[in-house]
Amino acid sequence: MYAFKLQAGAILCSTYFIAAYLRGLKPGVRTYGDRLFAFILFMAPLASFFDGATAVTVNMLDTVPSWVNLMLHAAFFISMDAIVIALFAFISFHTIGINDKRQLFAIMLPGIISSILVIYFIKDLYYIHGITTNYSMGISVYISYGIMILYLILMNVLFITKRRTLVRPKLRALALLMFYMATLLIVQVIIPESLITALLPIGAVAVLYINFQDPALQELKHYNEEMVTGFATLVESRDESTGNHIKHTKGYVEIILNEMRKNPKYSKQITQDFIENVINAAPMHDIGKIAIPDQILCKPSKLTEEEFDIMKTHTTIGSKLLEETFVDLNDVEYKRVAYDVAKFHHEKWNGGGYPEGLKGEEIPLSARIMAIADVFEATSSKRCYKEAYDIDTCFKIIKDGAGIDFDPTLANLFVDAHDKVRQYHSKERRVS
Numbered sequence: 001m002y003a004f005k006l007q008a009g010a011i012l013c014s015t016y017f018i019a020a021y022l023r024g025l026k027p028g029v030r031t032y033g034d035r036l037f038a039f040i041l042f043m044a045p046l047a048s049f050f051d052g053a054t055a056v057t058v059n060m061l062d063t064v065p066s067w068v069n070l071m072l073h074a075a076f077f078i079s080m081d082a083i084v085i086a087l088f089a090f091i092s093f094h095t096i097g098i099n100d101k102r103q104l105f106a107i108m109l110p111g112i113i114s115s116i117l118v119i120y121f122i123k124d125l126y127y128i129h130g131i132t133t134n135y136s137m138g139i140s141v142y143i144s145y146g147i148m149i150l151y152l153i154l155m156n157v158l159f160i161t162k163r164r165t166l167v168r169p170k171l172r173a174l175a176l177l178m179f180y181m182a183t184l185l186i187v188q189v190i191i192p193e194s195l196i197t198a199l200l201p202i203g204a205v206a207v208l209y210i211n212f213q214d215p216a217l218q219e220l221k222h223y224n225e226e227m228v229t230g231f232a233t234l235v236e237s238r239d240e241s242t243g244n245h246i247k248h249t250k251g252y253v254e255i256i257l258n259e260m261r262k263n264p265k266y267s268k269q270i271t272q273d274f275i276e277n278v279i280n281a282a283p284m285h286d287i288g289k290i291a292i293p294d295q296i297l298c299k300p301s302k303l304t305e306e307e308f309d310i311m312k313t314h315t316t317i318g319s320k321l322l323e324e325t326f327v328d329l330n331d332v333e334y335k336r337v338a339y340d341v342a343k344f345h346h347e348k349w350n351g352g353g354y355p356e357g358l359k360g361e362e363i364p365l366s367a368r369i370m371a372i373a374d375v376f377e378a379t380s381s382k383r384c385y386k387e388a389y390d391i392d393t394c395f396k397i398i399k400d401g402a403g404i405d406f407d408p409t410l411a412n413l414f415v416d417a418h419d420k421v422r423q424y425h426s427k428e429r430r431v432s
Contacts, residue, residue, distance in 0.1 A: 006195070007052030010202040014045040017205050021213070032098060033272070036090040043083050044201035050076035053200040058127060058134045063342045066130075073136055074122045077144035078115045081202050084181075085111040088151045088158075090208065091174060095162040097272040113149040130193035137192070145189060152181055167273055167333050173211035177204060232283040245377055246283045251424050252373035253282045259413040260369075269365055272335060278366045281338040283368050285345045286319025312346070313353045319343035322385055340364035345371050348405045368407040372398060372414050375405070380425060391425055 017410035018041055032039075035305040047141050053072045057064045067244035085373075089107045098107070142195050155341045159174055166174070223346055232246050257275045261267045289297060292314055296307045305309060319342045321325045326335045344358065351359030389397075395415055414421065 007048045007198040010048040011045045013202045017209050022140050033093040035246055036086050037208055038357045040086045044205050047201045048198045055195055070122050074119055077118045079112050081147050084148045084151045088155050093157055094272045096256045114143050117143050133193050135192045167331040173207055176209045179295045248377045250282045255420050256369050256414055259417050277337040281341045281397045285341045288314035291317045317341050337366045339369045350404050370404050
């Protein structure tokens, strides 16, 4: 009866989190992380229910039909394994940024195999009479807990290797989750009749909800992004770009980042946090133009040397403005990326850029990405001082600038993604 009460409490807690999540959920695009959390959230009460049911039936072997007991055990083992596998996929999304079905399938494959084996060997389940309760043993039990331990080890490996790329709140949350899961599994393996496995799903849900998926925090983050984009659009509209420059550069930045995910060279830098930070910082790259006089910003002809010197100050003004605006922001990594994008997006690979004449990898990675997106968008769009270039010419500018103006690897990644860039360019021009 103790175990049943434990599972009942876990189900009630899971139901609360489900209700809170659904109440705060807003329409919009769902990332893999969102979908994985939703899966864990809705699987948690099911796993706790099957755990509670087996805790009851395992002590009623004389009255409960054998097939019912076996079916409930199989459902419990598979649901618990599914939650742990989804947790590993969730952590993978937030560290290495899995973003396609093939990667997800590769992560799930061992779990799929283990589920098949659990079902195949479930008929060989046997029961041991403990001091306080009966409990089940057999090959299916070993496989189920073995796969949970395997994925926990993989989570820890991923956590340790990527710990330097995670923001501190997520680092602390994942460390707590790893410790919590390890403690539960160790106790359960050493003392099988403790039956505390039901605490694993609800603990995981609580940690992920509070630190990653709270709809209130997601909504606040969305409002902050909208506010920043609106302010940046207001600044951009002064030179008649009407905000399209912000939208388009953000799209090109996202294309570059997605291509970087596939390149082993960037495996240590490209995390989900880095991707989100660069995408969200991209609209602010020219925020310093707010201090540039209209007669210079909107001049329909070539700037004089003195005017260009004034124009160049938008990088240092923008970075200083963001530094002062975000002084109380807790997200240190986002502040750093926003600062770097604003200040260094006009630096050149050969050291001929401004404001500090940085060269090569001295230039922050986020600014190197922004430089390519910024130039491509600027050359492919109409401005008060020029007409739009055709897209082939724009690609040639990026290609010719590789190793001179732009990071050669990033420039080549962008040019090689020409089909995606063309598709995005055509779509946005039709909308505009």
